[in-house]
Amino acid sequence: MGRDLQLRAATTEDLAWIHELRHRVYAEELGQHAPDPTGRLRDGLDGDNVYLVVACGAARVGFVSLTPPWTGRYGLDKYLTRDELPLLTEGDVFEVRILTVEPRWRATAAAPLLMYAALRWIAARGGRRVVAMGRTELLGMYLSAGLRPSGRAVRSGALTFEVLTGGVAELTRVTTDRHRTLVERLRSVVDWRLDVPFAPGPDGCEHGGASFTAIGADFRTLHRRHEVVAADVLDAWFPPAPGVRAALAEDPVWMARTSPPTGAEGLSAEIAVARGLPAGTLAVGAGSSDLIFRAFGRWLTPRSRVLLMDPGYGEYAHVTERVVGCRVDRFRLRREDGWRIDPARLSAVVGSGRYDLVVVVNPNNPTGRHAPAAELRSLIAAAPARTRWWIDEAYLGYVDPAESLAGLAATDPRVVVCTSLSKMYALSGVRAAYLVAVPDTAAEVRRWTPPWAVGLPAQLAAVAALRDPAHYGACWLRTHELRRRLARELAESSRTVVVEESVANFLSVTLPPGGPSAARLVDACRRHGVYLRDLSPLSPEYQGRTVRIAVRDTAENARIVAAFRASLELLLSPRSASRAPVPEGVPAVGSGR
Incomplete structure (x- = not known):
């Protein structure tokens, strides 16, 4: 059975419909804004907002607007000062705005789907708190999702809005517990096109790298380890000291069956x-x-x-x-x-x-x-x-x-x-x-x-x-040489990226604003057997655009550079908007070492 709904980030073609639908709903139907002769209602944050869209076939169903903290301003700034609403100064707050659905779709799961998609997108960008303006007439829907009144209300035109807030972790728990049946039904009918997996991880923290998803955690296909570059976890690229290898190899049978000190x-x-x-x-x-x-x-x-x-x-x-x-x-x-x-x-x-x-x-x-x-x-x-x-x-x-x-x-x-x-x-x-x-x-x-x-x-x-100590001291010095060369070659791959070296065995690469997300780059590199770490869930400071890359040996670093170049070229091409979403069961985000 095919999937009935599509959930995606808005394209340029979607924006004209978004402006037209906003005018029909908020100017003509609800009276929040004065009618505009163009029949379009734009928003002062349009250049900074992220829009998520639900469609059914060729028909657009609804959208939700997200304002991330790195824009430096929120829609609520029009109504309340930061002193009146201090949580807007916290640095990890994402504003959810203008949830709007076409009239004939309002009795469907379109609005809950948009709310769920907004929560997943925010969590994948390191968001820890959500703030939203909820129409008083729809307050029950927002409260059921786990949002809570902040004690502030604002008036806009003919409408009154409650200012609502909630922690991302708590909202995720409410969604997966209270609305589990609905979420599972949505999973079965939605063509999920966001660059974040549909479902959150079991505990919100991915320990270690995701490369074992390719190798096989059941250890039946360990030969795959030779096909994968595990640059998503900061394991050493060099072997342990000769004495370590000798100790582990001398009598493995005794070692396996003997209780240690x-x-x-x-x-x-x-x-x-x-x-x-x-x-x-x-x-x-x-x-x-x-x-x-x-x-x-x-x-x-x-x-x-x-x-x-x-x-x-x-x-x-x-x-x-x-x-x-x-x-x-x-x-x-x-x-x-x-x-x-x-x-x-x-x-x-x-x-x-x-x-x-x-x-x-x-x-x-x-x-x-x-x-x-x-x-x-x-x-x-x-x-x-x-x-x-x-x-x-x-x-x-x-x-x-x-x-x-x-x-x-x-x-x-x-x-x-x-x-x-x-x-x-x-x-x-x-x-x-x-x-x-x-x-x-x-x-x-x-x-x-x-x-x-x-x-x-x-x-x-x-x-x-x-x-x-001599063996490891030499390995640490060699790591600095490998890291500097890797940084130089990645920087030469594209003038649009920013490469930041660390003092340790890794570096980071930040993609340009308006370009592909870190999650898309991670997914594209995995198609080449190269695993990188998307840093987005760790902090909003990364704005969804930064990956961490572990230093490997010369041969594997060459594979990293080749995969990075090929993936970036593909993602920056005009066809990149139609790329498939992050595959289910292949985690793209995490926070382990």
Whole structure:
């Protein structure tokens, strides 16, 4: 059975109909605006708005307008000041406007479909809050969708509107729970042409890359790994040290069947020697995510207030907001500032004394910027005594191990440093990490660590890796060379893109305004077996236009460049508007490392 409805982003040809329908409804039918002799009703935000359209065959059914935060203005600005509606200053608020359906389609699912499409589009661009003007006569429909009155109402012509708002995560939960049957019915009849999958992920956070969707998570087709370039996850391009490979290969049968040291005591001792730290200040885990979940689950409650950098590693937002349910604020990093932390601005925010925890990933993923240790030390020294700092140094080896705050964490009860051995030491598959804190804090984390949390292969591999700093130092230096060459070749592919290098093993590419979205580029590159990471869901700061690319070896980097060039050429061609949507079951967005 064919699909009856089509949901798409508006084309140039759709705009004339949108203006004509707006005039018929809001000027002639409802009296909100005075009639215009042209029979068209345009909007002052037309150049900035995004329109989504529902059609049935050749007949257009309805549309909804979205105003993203990066435009710097909203339709509501005509009615209320920012002081009267402060949420418009928050930086991650998307306005949903002018939901309009042709009269003969108003008794159908067209309006709910447009509302659902708007929510999915906003979530895919990192939106965390929605604001909308809902006609009082239709208030029930908006309340059923999960929107709530803000306490403000506005009058426009003959109409009164309630100003409504809602969090994207909560609206998604309401939609998938309360309206599950309707959503599933829409899935079966809608030809979904947006650059975001129809359904959200199961928990809103994609852990790791999407490249295993091509390799096969059931491990029956592992040969496909040779056909895929996994540049969507920041695993090392280089092999582990020779000693690591020897340790893993010496007796795999014994290693597989033997229980490891219960608390990874040998690994802790090796870390202490390698880092010059007291063993009592350490707690080990099966990767940094293991430590994050354990520590945050003990320290935080729904009453806790947390400050995250934005953009930032998505696992922290996932754990604090979705798992623990904390009150989370964002400290906005700005492209115009080179994505760097402004220490004076951050000090002023933290100095309010309201935060239980501040998270700093340094170097930051996904921006790739490093905050000097001296700046962070000064920030922490001036911060309130009640505020704990979690410093994630997963990529610090690419900068300078001397920049670590581990020594401070071992003596200051307000500071915890978390370090993954996965990425820097080419051990992502075996999972190993550690945190550094004052002895009482480290002992608390160890007390809540289950026995055998780190498997025997991981313990053996991590110990061997720490004993060969020369191998990894050379690999990290080579990574910088590979990254610079990759950045240069990507920049030479098109004058319309902006390539931003990081200090670590990745870079980002931003597509031009009005060009193809990051999701479209990601989808097109996958057709060449090259997997990139769409950064759009992490933050509205990316405006749906930025991808992150992991540095691989010379041969795979060449494949990345070739796929990028071919995909960009295709997407910028006149035929690109008819490209197929992102395939279902092949996630295009995420926030994992």
